[in-house]
Amino acid sequence: MRKLPPVDVVLVGFGWTGAIMAQELTDAGLQVLAIERGAWRDTPTHFPPTTAPDELRWYWRKEMFQGNARDTLTFRNNRDQVARPMRRWGSFLPGEGVGGGGVHWNGQTWRFLPSDFVAASHNTARYGALPEGMTVQDYGVTYDELEPHFHRFDKLCGIGGKAGNLRGQIIEGGNPFEGPRSAEYPNPPMHMTFSQDQFIRAARELGLHPFPGPSANLTRAYVNPLGCQLAPCSYCGFCEKYGCGNYSKASAQTTILPVLMRKANFTLKVQNEVLSITRDSTGRRATGVTHVDVDGTRYEQPADLVILCAYPLSNARLMMLSGIGETYNPATGEGLVGKNYCYQVMTAAQVFYDDKFTNGFVGAGALGAAVDDYNGDNFDHAGLGFIGGGYIANWTTNARPIETHRTPEGTPTWGSQWKAAVADNFLTSTTVGAHGASMAYATNALDLDPTYKDVYGQPLLRMTYDFTPNDRAMARYMSERTTEIARLMGGREVKVVKREGPYDSMPYQTTHNTGGTIMGTTPANSVVNRYLQSWDVPNLFVMGAGVFPQNAGYNPTATVAALTYWAAAAIRSQYLRNPGPLVQA
């Protein structure tokens, strides 16, 4: 093992949170090293418009995602089953390489609701005790505290949208349920298409409050506060699962790296995988990390501050592999690392038209209209048997021919009739979907697999997950609400896509895996404190959606980014002056 010269800060992983953290801490004058296990990637060299829209290469052959021949995870629905490795990604698609999953996201940029951050105390106060087995808790940070940081991310990305709550004043045409914004979106909303017009009309007929979806696909040429240039979206419909070739989607590459990569106090090391966090003899102080390069050479990298910026599943696993904190055991309820793994529950209804063209090829990852009337605690849950909810939206994200072809109820799943139905409906159908929250339960968790190992001989992460009673009740309700809107959208017929049976890890649902390194108010209920600082090792911080104690009914990126800015501000203003615990246990 070769020992390398020390740095002030080492970042493990270099996607959205790594780039934001690096930008903030290099600004503070620190020497920052980011270690990324994937490769360098940039727009003109890796996903220019000549190769970006290649369905086979990027999605079906998974070139855009974490390679699971070297490291994957094992999956089971419950503790009675034996977990098996996911040899091919399905239900979710973890990113790898510079920019992480932020390269292949859709760009739907939501803020969680104020009540989402206090889900336990809010719901308990309104509806009484949480059901048996539900382990929902408060984040330990509030929406108001995060608002300036949400705002910074909006400006960084040039988010397009329409504010519905400007400093407490409700604005017509925006989302009236959202937390107060300190300013209007930096850019106007995306252009709506025929499908969104139908959705908006139908939602209004039902007395709901439709608004344009918040978008990180740029609605006009934009120069962000760092001077980085983002170009207007061309509505090509290759966002989620693809890199944007036109500089039109906010990512680390388009918003931060042009500035960060020029800094003398920043170093990026790619194709090096961190194997462990090292600690001193007290176990209370991280001394750095060990990592391995593609030739198999191992290094010891000393650092004063270690910040985990990898995907939530990888952050949780690295904590377990390094023996920091006790891994959660669902049988006893002991331990915290790996606890409260959550996902999301998607339900949908498809609308088919006879003679109206939806033209999904004029699409973008965050081109859509939504209602938030059934999200969080925006509606009365009395007697419904669940808490939480989700937004319901009509997005026109794409018409990618291999992936997206809706067929009406009763169509065979293969053969000439299927082909004919695909052709008939390709340009004349759309989907309304609900993006449902996921409440934590004691049974769903992450730990290390006892059998399967990665290429370096380290145990794989094991995921134990199934839909919960709350998920199922919520999904039924959301499906009904979604179908109500779909039926009013003027189509020939509506097909309801039900979410039934156990969670299946193969069909794609969403890459919003959360929990495992959860935040909270005391060392007894969380892995990190409100500043995302490890309770056990104060010079270790953990970013990412792994800190969510439970998942809300929104896409997580903006909340992840706001928490990163929030943690960076705490490091700059408090920790650097007085290194140690920022919250006394």
Add this chain to the structure above:
Amino acid sequence: MRALLLATAALAALSTAGLAQTTTYSQVERGRYIAATGNCQGCHTVPGEAPYSGGRPMPTPFGTIHAPNITFAERSGIGRWTKDDFWQAVHRGIGRDGQRLYPAFPYPHFTKMPRADVDAVYDYLAALPRVEKESPPNSLPFPLSWRRLMAGWNLLFFTPGVYQPDPARSPEWNRGAYLVDGPGHCGACHTDKNLVGADRQSRHLQGGELDNWAAPDIRAGRNGGISHWSDAEIVEYLKSGRNAHTAAVSTMAEVISYSTQLMTEADLSAMAVYLRSLDSPARSAASPPAEAVMTAGRDIYADNCSACHKADGTGVPRFFGPLAGSNKVRDPNPTTVIRILLEGARSVPTNARPTPLSMPSYAWKLTDAQIAAVASYVRASWGNAAPEVSESTVRSLRQTLKEAEAH
């Protein structure tokens, strides 16, 4: 330990020598600025190596010349040069040993610089870290390798002399003329050359070609290549590397990166004032390409180009260059248009605009005939009326670039 002491003593001796020559902080800073106006770093630095340590190959039509090390290194640099030696080189093109310099070093432009400015550059270079690094030998064929030949060249094409202001013009115009034709040496690329590589003064700044790039007409007066740019847009381009009409790529990217982005707005404005005063002869409109070529070009353009450059060629100003009215696209010389289609292009990242917005290469995707068609189409559409591009021109440039890359 003894070796270390000796090394320290040697360093001390060096720095004493340095002290004798360097003057005040402000003189060094003045020199830094003047060196920037001359883009000295662009030629005298191999990207990624120590500034001014030389060795960068300069391809010329006559062979490759390597810019020398101009740090004050004793052996391989100019550490033994006096201020008079330096002045002789910059002002007259004569090296310390009396050798004639090749005009790849633009002394025909630098001769306009006053002695005080040249001295300041000397003081600045003297204050930089000294790096011992030999430049590779030049590869000029005989008789060009015979430097005394340059005496004759100078007799014919070189008039030494410090810039003399034109009293009939404003101080701003004079400052601009001095910067453009003196240290800025814009004509080195943007003025066409005669058979022996000297500027054709009758075509001053009306466009030239070097190293397989067409440097466009940069006159801003009547019929000039950038007559449609405002003064503010000229300044913006030189400061940030882009404006509503275009973005800098290739050699101009270096000029902006090392030189003009570091210059004051007042100096850049002065350059704009001067360029504005220069008219060009009217261009005759070329006859449009055959309908079949236009149809093919239009279809290729729609599929490959229109997402960024827009169906009507208006692009996204400051992001993706508009092609309608573009100085590069309309250039009678199609080399740059073809080359960008073949190789792609990268807008220069600057302090003001750090994003290197880039266009991908189409060499792997389009045939010579397809590139010729789409180049002809954009050169003959939306008000552009530049001559058609032939398949053989594309083929020959593709081949030349391939060979250049192999070297």
